[in-house]
Amino acid sequence: MGRAIQVGMIGAGRIGTLHAEHLAHRIPDARLIAVADIVQEAAERCAARFDIPVAVQDYRAILEDEKIEAVAICSSTDTHTQIIEDAARAGKQIFCEKPIAFDLARLDRALDAVRQAGVKLQIGFNRRFDANFRRIRDAVADGRIGTPHILRITSRDPAPPPIEYVRVSGGIFLDMTIHDFDMARYIIGSEVEEVYAVGGVMVDPTIGEAGDIDTTIITLRFENGVLATIDNSRQAVYGYDQRVEVFGSKGMIAAQNNTADRTVVSDTEGVHSALPLYFFVERYADSYIAELQAFVRCVQEDTPPPVTGLDGRVPVVMGYAARTSYEQGRPVRLDEV
Amino acid sequence: MGRAIQVGMIGAGRIGTLHAEHLAHRIPDARLIAVADIVQEAAERCAARFDIPVAVQDYRAILEDEKIEAVAICSSTDTHTQIIEDAARAGKQIFCEKPIAFDLARLDRALDAVRQAGVKLQIGFNRRFDANFRRIRDAVADGRIGTPHILRITSRDPAPPPIEYVRVSGGIFLDMTIHDFDMARYIIGSEVEEVYAVGGVMVDPTIGEAGDIDTTIITLRFENGVLATIDNSRQAVYGYDQRVEVFGSKGMIAAQNNTADRTVVSDTEGVHSALPLYFFVERYADSYIAELQAFVRCVQEDTPPPVTGLDGRVPVVMGYAARTSYEQGRPVRLDEV
Amino acid sequence: MGRAIQVGMIGAGRIGTLHAEHLAHRIPDARLIAVADIVQEAAERCAARFDIPVAVQDYRAILEDEKIEAVAICSSTDTHTQIIEDAARAGKQIFCEKPIAFDLARLDRALDAVRQAGVKLQIGFNRRFDANFRRIRDAVADGRIGTPHILRITSRDPAPPPIEYVRVSGGIFLDMTIHDFDMARYIIGSEVEEVYAVGGVMVDPTIGEAGDIDTTIITLRFENGVLATIDNSRQAVYGYDQRVEVFGSKGMIAAQNNTADRTVVSDTEGVHSALPLYFFVERYADSYIAELQAFVRCVQEDTPPPVTGLDGRVPVVMGYAARTSYEQGRPVRLDEV
């Protein structure tokens, strides 16, 4: 246990409420003392549920509260850069949900503001804090499988998001693959040079009508020579499929899916085991706690955040490169974006 | 969420502290407002850690507190029956760690006191609340595997307890197998008629010198005809081995061990996956929370506790039968005890 | 490849035909040149199928053929001892299916005849030649898991034999468990001192009417202190369940079931993999070849057979001990039989 960090939550939607619960109950050194939401009632509901003393509509009230050392930004994506800039100027330490922004110019301006203010900014790529993927990253970094050659990521959602969300999400590459782009960089520890994407509308034609695709395979070429393949689908009927495999000169490490239990039934039809955990809330429950613990610790100890602004920026660039690749039917280098 | 239940903790040792943490942070409807420990300093340390307003040495102060509706008894086994009787007379709802007691006469007197006071008594057989074993129980109850024929339980600790504990624990059958006896009854839903136990000192000769054994295989015959085999060891070097399998007329259900992660490494030597979770604190973490949630809920809703005083009594009887069987080299009927 | 061994087959029923196929096609150094069956037509059918030059009704014609160096006895159990004695006197090397006999006096007379003739006798405990169980035996012998403490064998048939067979089979312990008794001795490399068996009729009441049981759990105590548990059922609806596990001071080795393929289907209902191979013909296909290869090799190289007459005798004794234990409800020492 270290000194307590006073935190303000900005945005009390689904993910904000999740983080609020963790800050309230699961992270001993955090004190969640204020919550803001553009919908006042949402802020109040969240405050009531987790005994948060202050609930406001305008996030600037949180930035003005001198007791508050850090903020967690969980509002809608289009508000992120403005709030980051304001929070940086107010001297707050910042945790911000991914993606930072879709507009690279605004994103860079926000990162600049953070740099100038000398505050910390941690991006919410929570999967880095998952036990499976962390173990893979460590194994690669430790040379346990030798020099990495091939990375395979399978990432499939159990069900597509509402079509309204698809229309504004930035498309599959910026909304869904972005997590896999982050995972690829995190595990391999090198930057991607070139992206090639193929895809199609296989799950639901209304996704195509909304201008997006729902199924894709992406090939990555890293600066250090590693080759990677990512496959995504908006709908795996058997649940959230989250597997990663790294193949190297001395062996392979692979993560299987997590399941709710380890029971196995044998009957006349076959041998049956449990489905993967249904979706991100169940699958990555522990990682959400771990990322906030890491954030609180880096504030306490004044160390660099484990997921930086640059880590938030690069996957957005990769998303644009993948989209161009898909649209133009050719590999696209990141430096083209 | 239901109405809040005010709880007092009696005993702030290892398991008491674990329960205190859950009551403080993980069970929204519980309010842990007092803690007692015969070592005042232990009570105070626990109180400080979980923001418990009251820390006392004498548990009777808790029983006298009218705000307190329920108590959790986590003191040493030899104090259980006295505290149960006192708590029952004080009208408190009672959660008590297993085993209730080794002395059957005193145990029965305590159960009588509970009955006369009309309070609830739930025994801390936490494994019943484990996701794997609950799913097995439900599968058996639902007929998913038909009529059960054979039950196999493997239960092996990662390391023996301190030899001081071995000397006073009541022996392997009352200290370790007792959990498996409870599991057997829970899963099969019938009573055991006869027990046969073989055993030996294989792990550590000092356990033999302390009058106990460290390895045993026990055969059970249930009233409904089911046959069961339990094997125990005080030391599985690969970690806590907790498997259950039920075989029936329509199939089989089996629980594998839980692991910290699902990664698999392949190298020139083989294909390597994670060890079982190390010991009960890690392995049964969720079940400890779930049993207290169930206790709080049964107090809130005034329903019978899911693990009764009888459930606490029978495994003790089975432990004595197993001990006699081992000592006399013959099957022993429970009604002999 | 070594020198060719001329072999005569005695008994052309199911298992005889299986061995004949292997001797004809799969064991390069064997020459199957004659087959005898009490039903002349069966001998002829077998001869036609595998290009065997000679088919006779009376096995003594085979014993009189000086070109024939070795015989494989696959006739009905009650004829084994007489044929062994005759074959031994004729100087033939002998492979004999298990069990040698149920009558221990006759069995011992046959073993005496073998000893006096100085010929080899290998018993058809084919499971010793299975890759899984051989690897377990080797691991135990090599100390890979340290000193063995606990042995668990699960052995369940996919379906009961015809009731006519049950009536004459000698009962579950002599007909089915006998393989597991052999496996236990083979893996642990020590003799069993005491047997305790419980059982019941759970699969089919007509088995009970025929004087047998169909479900049993057996506890073994070895001279070297190892404890073992065996469970048997006449009917596992999911197929032939053949698992073995040894737990020791340095770890555990366990064999899972073999399956026809390694595919896994995930759908909305669960994750489904293949059933165990259906029965002994499929499951132990390779072991039947390997045991005859070993027999041919020991004849070629004049080395002791890998499964001796004693290995054939002891499991029969264990079967009687288990039967007595079950009938009398008490542990039975082998030296009582």
Place this chain on the structure above:
Amino acid sequence: MGRAIQVGMIGAGRIGTLHAEHLAHRIPDARLIAVADIVQEAAERCAARFDIPVAVQDYRAILEDEKIEAVAICSSTDTHTQIIEDAARAGKQIFCEKPIAFDLARLDRALDAVRQAGVKLQIGFNRRFDANFRRIRDAVADGRIGTPHILRITSRDPAPPPIEYVRVSGGIFLDMTIHDFDMARYIIGSEVEEVYAVGGVMVDPTIGEAGDIDTTIITLRFENGVLATIDNSRQAVYGYDQRVEVFGSKGMIAAQNNTADRTVVSDTEGVHSALPLYFFVERYADSYIAELQAFVRCVQEDTPPPVTGLDGRVPVVMGYAARTSYEQGRPVRLDEV
């Protein structure tokens, strides 16, 4: 059993010897009555080993033998088309190892000769006869996983071939990936429109010096919209890695690697299971027998061969497309080749 088919073997190298063994011992309806090899001694060694009556140097002697109904062509790749044409003109039914040829003009001329002669030609893509992959194909064809969306193939050799072989093999796409191209068409049941390949020299620089690569990821787009990713490495230190996965609208089917046994060791370091079978001879042992059985059956029953000349041609075209894609850094349509 059907009528016996007299077969001549052309080419008695490694794969020819393997097929000869199967024709001699494992396929009851085949009679292997002649073997030819450009090295007379190789033909004679093979003949001696499998009791083949005739051994010649010139394969035309086999074509002239009127008793011989079918030939198996296992000579070096550059001789395939000439022998196919000669055998077709001689009216023989033809089994030919893959690849038919690298020169598409000559390949087409050979297929023409087959067509004109009205004989059968089966190509040796043995993996189609593997139990795992056959089950996947059947599951896809039966709609068990709904409409297929994504195909993933991992195919990694345990060790690179001799550098002399690499120099003449046609490169990784024509020598190694060709099997995966066939598998992709077989499983999906549609033709590939476009190929994109990335690759590198990661295993051994001498492979690069020989003008080849040793690691590649290939993306396929099928006419029916399915997307596929194949990854290859010349060296998986843990053994032959042969996995296939198909993801569709109703679920997923995946094949794990086959292993020599199903034992699992747990010790202080982890839980260890067996490596994949080492290489194609071990891994695909059964499939080599099954493909020849299928060939013999299609000759017996005068049905179309299960792997046609076109099935032999398309993967060669895909290999060229992949090579062009890799060299030019762009997706290549098959109709460009």
